[in-house]
Amino acid sequence: MASKQHANWSPYDNNGGTCVAIAGADYCVIAADTRMSSGYNILTRDYSKICKLADKCLLASSGFQADVRALQKVLTARHLIYQHQHNKQMSCPAMGQLLSNTLYYKRFFPYYAFNVLGGLDEKGQGCVFTYDAVGSYERVVYSTQGSGSTLIMPVLDNKLKAPSPLILPAKDAVTPLIESEAVDLVKDVFASAVERDIYTGDRLEIVVVKPDGIRREFIELRKD
Amino acid sequence: MFRNQYDTDVTTWSPAGRLFQVEYAMEAVKQGSAAIGLRSKTHVVLASVNKANSELSSHQKKIFKVDDHIGVAIAGLTADGRVLSRYLRSECINYSFTYESPLPVGRLVVQLADKAQVCTQRSWKRPYGVGLLVAGLDESGAHLYYNCPSGNYFEYQAFAIGSRSQAAKTYLERKFKTFMSSSREDLIKDALFAIKETLQGEKLTSSICTIAVLGVGEPFHIMDQKSIQELIESSEVKEDEPVADQGTAMQEDQSPEAAPMDI
Numbered sequence: 001m002a003s004k005q006h007a008n009w010s011p012y013d014n015n016g017g018t019c020v021a022i023a024g025a026d027y028c029v030i031a032a033d034t035r036m037s038s039g040y041n042i043l044t045r046d047y048s049k050i051c052k053l054a055d056k057c058l059l060a061s062s063g064f065q066a067d068v069r070a071l072q073k074v075l076t077a078r079h080l081i082y083q084h085q086h087n088k089q090m091s092c093p094a095m096g097q098l099l100s101n102t103l104y105y106k107r108f109f110p111y112y113a114f115n116v117l118g119g120l121d122e123k124g125q126g127c128v129f130t131y132d133a134v135g136s137y138e139r140v141v142y143s144t145q146g147s148g149s150t151l152i153m154p155v156l157d158n159k160l161k162a163p164s165p166l167i168l169p170a171k172d173a174v175t176p177l178i179e180s181e182a183v184d185l186v187k188d189v190f191a192s193a194v195e196r197d198i199y200t201g202d203r204l205e206i207v208v209v210k211p212d213g214i215r216r217e218f219i220e221l222r223k224d
Numbered sequence: 225m226f227r228n229q230y231d232t233d234v235t236t237w238s239p240a241g242r243l244f245q246v247e248y249a250m251e252a253v254k255q256g257s258a259a260i261g262l263r264s265k266t267h268v269v270l271a272s273v274n275k276a277n278s279e280l281s282s283h284q285k286k287i288f289k290v291d292d293h294i295g296v297a298i299a300g301l302t303a304d305g306r307v308l309s310r311y312l313r314s315e316c317i318n319y320s321f322t323y324e325s326p327l328p329v330g331r332l333v334v335q336l337a338d339k340a341q342v343c344t345q346r347s348w349k350r351p352y353g354v355g356l357l358v359a360g361l362d363e364s365g366a367h368l369y370y371n372c373p374s375g376n377y378f379e380y381q382a383f384a385i386g387s388r389s390q391a392a393k394t395y396l397e398r399k400f401k402t403f404m405s406s407s408r409e410d411l412i413k414d415a416l417f418a419i420k421e422t423l424q425g426e427k428l429t430s431s432i433c434t435i436a437v438l439g440v441g442e443p444f445h446i447m448d449q450k451s452i453q454e455l456i457e458s459s460e461v462k463e464d465e466p467v468a469d470q471g472t473a474m475q476e477d478q479s480p481e482a483a484p485m486d487i
Contacts, residue, residue, distance in 0.1 A: 077317050084289070084313050 012064050012112045013038055016199030017049055018148035019060035020186055021118035022160070023126030023141050027179045028209045030118040031186045032060045033148075033194070033221060035202040045202035045223065054079055056209055057092045057119035059099070062146030063133070064112035071111045074102055092119035096129040096137060103135030110134050114145035124211050148193035148200040155189050179208060187219055194222045225251070235347045245351060246344050249373035252353035256299035258389050258422040259286060261357040262382035262396065262415055263368040264406045267439035268359035270297040271415040273386070273422060274432055287436045287446055291316040293326050294360040295436050295444040299386035300373075301353035308352060312336065329360025333369045333377045341375030355385045359438050366439070384418060391421040408439060413459050416452075428456055 130143035231244035298305030
């Protein structure tokens with residue numbers, strides 16, 4: 001039997017990197033490293049994977065950055081149209097649905113983007129949405145996507161996941177973190193991921209969304 | 225203008241070389257409530273009169289933000305104006321998406337004019353019944369354009385369209401030479417005075433007019449009622465007695481040196 005011919009060119013590339021988001025009672029932390037790679041090469045140590053889509057809504061995406069950039073442009077254009085029609089900013093949950101629809105629109109030639117959407121919902125509480133490449137999404141308390149996600153997710157589960165109500169002795173639900181604890185946790189998980197994931201490193205960009213505004217922080221990471 | 229046998233189709237010329245349907249469309253602009261624009265080197269101000277159909281209804285929106293650096297004020301068939309605003313917004317968004325830079329105003333008005341011209345040369349269409357004052361800021365400075373239903377467009381230092389706009393135009397013609405070097409605040413005050421001219425006796429309050437400003441470092445935005453009311457009151461105190469309980473105040477003199485009238 002003749003085997004199928006395969007393309008010797010791929011329209012996709014993986015630029016690596018990791019994204020994390022954690023939602024708090026009145027804040028949301030969105031973080032991503034700033035390394036952009038291709039294969040075993042580093043293209044740049046200084047590329048932001050985080051994009052502000054609306055006043056209280058940010059998108060962090062790892063994967064193929066050309067697709068990520070195109071996706072960001074489509075969403076910002078759609079947000080402008082929304083603002084013209086409704087005279088207000090899009091809420092984070094609304095943007096969450098829009099992102100899902102936009103991704104599924106290209107179900108048969110997907111955006112190679114692994115997204116985490118973070119911000120404040122209409123009540124002012126932190127919200128995080130996590131996606132796959134074709135738009136399946138879910139609102140969660142915390143999430144991570146990208147090359148270091150398998151290293152980071154178990155640690156976040158350990159710290160942030162509510163214990164099962166079936167376990168004995170009965171345990172309280174996990175107390176929500178305060179903002180500084182969440183930021184410290186993010187720094188710690190990235191420091192760990194950088195040790196073992198070659199595609200994650202250089203610098204960490206942390207963005208904190210609160211009702212009164214947005215704060216940005218940069219932390220140096222290992223560059224090897 | 226009287227009816228004649230050449231005015232049924234937009235695609236029929238008159239023996240004198242006129243397209244009457246297009247001219248009738250320009251008439252529709254004159255029936256709408258007034259809209260005014262003026263510009264300096266760094267700022268453009270748009271103002272409109274809020275005419276409501278009845279006391280029970282709200283007034284129609286006549287000033288639209290098209291992009292951070294472009295806004296329009298319309299006079300005439302506001303429905304046509306709304307549709308054209310949507311087109312203008314769409315063009316700006318598409319240009320921004322492709323070139324990652326703002327669409328220059330000059331290009332936008334040409335596209336709008338060409339769109340209007342199409343409707344003057346199709347038998348199954350009618351001309352847009354709305355005039356647009358397009359305020360824009362680009363690398364070459366602040367601009368004000370007027371787009372006609374005919375497909376023509378002109379650049380202006382200051383202009384007024386709609387009903388009783390001639391009164392405003394007279395005021396603007398007197399003062400336009402100072403506009404280029406005007407400050408932002410003076411420009412807004414002049415816009416308010418021009419609006420007052422079109423009201424012809426009716427009291428100028430912030431509920432009867434809408435003001436929008438665009439400038440260097442200042443994205444296009446519509447001013448809130450409170451600020452406008454404060455500006456009206458501060459300029460009135462200089463001119464004549466504030467008449468809260470005395471009926472309409474007649475403006476005798478536009479110059480700030482005028483002595484206040486005695487009650």
